Amino acid sequence: MISWKEERIIEASIEEVWELFSDAQIHRIMPKVEEHQLIEKTEEEAGAKHRQSYREGKRVETYIVETLAYEDLEDKKKKRISFVLGSAFEIDLTFTLVKVGENRTKFIYEGSNKGTNFVGRAMLKLGGKKGNHKVVGEFMDRVEQEAVNG
Template identity: 35%
Template sequence: MKRWTKSIVIDAPIEDVWKYLDGDLEKMQQIMPKVVSNTPVTETQEVVGSVYRQEYREGNRVEAYDVHVTEYENTPTHKHMKVAFTLAKLFEITAKYEVEALPDSKTKFVYITTNNPLKWFIKLFLLFGNDKVIVEFVERVKQVAESNRT
């Protein structure tokens, strides 16, 4: 299993950042442009246990998978959500989005993801994996949140 952690300070209030991580499809697509749908399958009042059918476009192919919310917290100064899904029957993936309010209307964003390959030959590729996609995602969240401050 491979694990990556990246954090960044965003010059935007916590709510302006969180709305892209825990918002509607239109907001989500601003930071995850390859997600083409995010449809509720099961929603719970406490959010943990909710399941969403998500579709992701990679080239001409669209892959569908169920995203399970395994952790959720939403307070005025600290928010986080952890999701888990299996992609293409090849990877078990978790993603944790955490935001913390900082002074001067800034927000610390921490992104933690794990990737567990389900096939032996995929494990070899993962050995050479780098954090480029993770860094690009964190920077995209920063850019979108800062350019759309309310």
């Protein structure tokens, strides 16, 4: 299993950053997601489920994303999601935003990627923590860039 927790300050309001995690804006921070369709409950509550399709090269994977936690307070926002990718990886992601000032937000991105079978575990070992660290950094860069340059 690979896990991470990274933090950074983004020079944008908490509301501007939070908007990027809404269904309507998700493509801005996750450009490989081709479909993100609500199929159960509402997007603003725990228990919500989305059908999501993700393109990696020529392959498209479709899976169900479940919202495990959802918090939308004035000075703190949090969304935790979980999904199984390709029957090989169990992925758990948490996005937390903390208001540091009117135009400053602390973005905390944490998660884990666990191989659910031999193939998944082997692929995680081959990809290693270095590769995962690069992916995490690129995602955080994209969130910051979209929030700041909007």
